[in-house]
Amino acid sequence: MPTLPEPKPTAPAAGQAHLNDQAQQLLAAIEDAMRTPTSFRDDTPVPHHGTAPPVPQPGRPPMSQGAVDASTMMLSGGVATVLVGGAASLVMLASGHADPTVCAIIFGAPAGLVLALSRLVKRAKESQPDEHHHHYNGTVYQDQRHTHTSTRGVWAKTNNQQ
DSSP: OOOOOOOOOOSOOSSOHHHHHHHHHHHHHHHHHHHSOOOOOOOSOOOSSOSSOOOOOSSSOOOOHHHHHHHHHHHHHHHHHHHHHHHHHHHHHHSTTOOHHHHHHHHHHHHHHHHHHHHHHHHHHHHSOOOOOOOOOSOOOOOOOOOEEEEETTTTEEEEEO
């Protein structure tokens, strides 16, 4: 007797065959999305400086060094004021009958002393002359000339003499 090939089923398997097809489509879409690049890294060296204007960074706005110093000093003074005031409030609250004038003198004296000392140090730094260093490469010629100028008369005539 001749051997016949196995018959192929013409009907889908029992259950929901369309879900299997949807799962295959979903897996194919995921594989396709994984192959598509989502970012690019450019490893070419960047110039150290260029012609682009500076971009403001998040945080404090760009200011001069003096403005930054003044701003920092004001913020620090505000924090110090809160700390001293909080300590004074706690002392007056802890002792139900503390004299506010005495507390103001006790807690205000250190702040005044620190302020006076900081001003004294600042004035001492300002009184010192600036230190200048000049470095020259090559031959240096120093030419010191003194010019004496004399302007006299209604019709001014200037005579420069060396």
